[in-house]
Amino acid sequence: MSIRLDKPWIEFSKQTIERVTAHLGVYQLANAGKEIIYIGVAGARSRFGLRGELQKWLELDDIATSFFRLEVTMAYKTRHAELLQIFLHDFKRLPLANKNLNVTAMGRLNVG
């Protein structure tokens, strides 16, 4: 089982997001070059789960999002932490739009 989120990218648009499930889970946003710019989570306080979270970004649209992909999971908190740590391992930094996270407080994975 891959620990990376390797689902196919989906075009970031009102129409595609309307078809997204309202389940809980994690998601990634990417720019036109399919570089990850945000790793997000739809937790149990999200009103419409993944769809609701993505719709918020659609309204904001301040980070030039072109694509998204997602994973439905009830372990959304631990999976979110894992995806952030994988990104940190790969790029030695967090995604550009994950601004409010403290890198030093995060765990360190060596995923090889």
Add this chain to the structure above:
Amino acid sequence: MDFTLNEEQTMIVDMVRKFVQQEIIPLEKDLDPDADEVDHDTYDKLVEKTKAMGLYGLDTPPEYGGPDISMVTRTLIAIECSQHRAGLYVPCYNAFGGARQAQLFEATDAQKEKYLYPMLKGEKKVFFGLSEPSGGSDPARAIQTKAVRDGNDHWVLNGTKLWISGADRADYGLVFARTGGEGRSGVTAFIVETDWPGFNVTRVVHTLRSAKYATEIHIENLRVPHENILGEEGGGFAIANDRLARQRVPYAAECLGVAIRAHEMAVEYSKIRETFGATLSSRQGIQWMLVENEIDLRSARLLVLDAAAKCDRGLPFRTESAIAKLVCAENGFRVVDRSMQIHGGLGVAKDLPLERWFREMRIRRIGEGPSEVQKHVIARDIIGASLR
């Protein structure tokens, strides 16, 4: 057995109960239902309050600055602290000091300076690396991580550890490795720093406990100074084991605390929820479930306090702590399950804490030694000696 609380215990229980109800439960209204921490400012404010109560550092011995309380009092506090949504695994969001690696109290003076005191001050984070893919219940036999002496000054460690909490965030921790033959006397405890080459946290392990994860560690040619052996060479199992019986008592009490709260919720709900023109509480089927809850809780309470009291009196309490862990985890799980059933659909929704408790209580029947291993411990004592 008389477990009537003395004046001091009554005061402490009352104080902690108010703290949970007034400071912790209101916080959870805004947190994710799976939250396992609060922000730094909130945490600091909570700690200020537990320090003012004189109860910060619950599991730290008094000579190192912890409160001078008996095991019975510690158990009563654990029962109270866990009575909120995150209470089973992060009672009061660690405002009472959180988990400590008690084994480090066995360290040499130099090791204490370097590793114990920074941990006690909260400056450094620590992990406990005992379990391996080959098993966690019987570490004396299951440990395959090897440590080979390299000259006089170093050891070289190789192996894999599994189910290790907090290793990805820790500054250092304890790794138990085989330095000798099979069995208990072949295991040695090493203090390992996580930024040393050869120490790799390779993955997060997702479980029912979705608030917090365990990790897997790969150790590859990790060089550890000889001076970082904790205790004696070959004495690792004793170090790991000595504190386990003691830690198992508040661990069991936390299961009881959550179950008490679930039961209270079920009683309250049964009085207001009506079906077919009458409250649930008027139905014999529900009444019997509540009675079974009550019996499960009372028996668990007596047994966990019995273990704590024997510990306080300096009597052997390994069997008692195994019984307490077994009964509190099994009874607690049943109580949460019945309480969930009484709540119907609401019971499984994340609106209420019951679904989180249900998932986490399921783990408690396995964590810190599965129920079957506790039975094995108890059986060994019964068969090896008498019940007296």
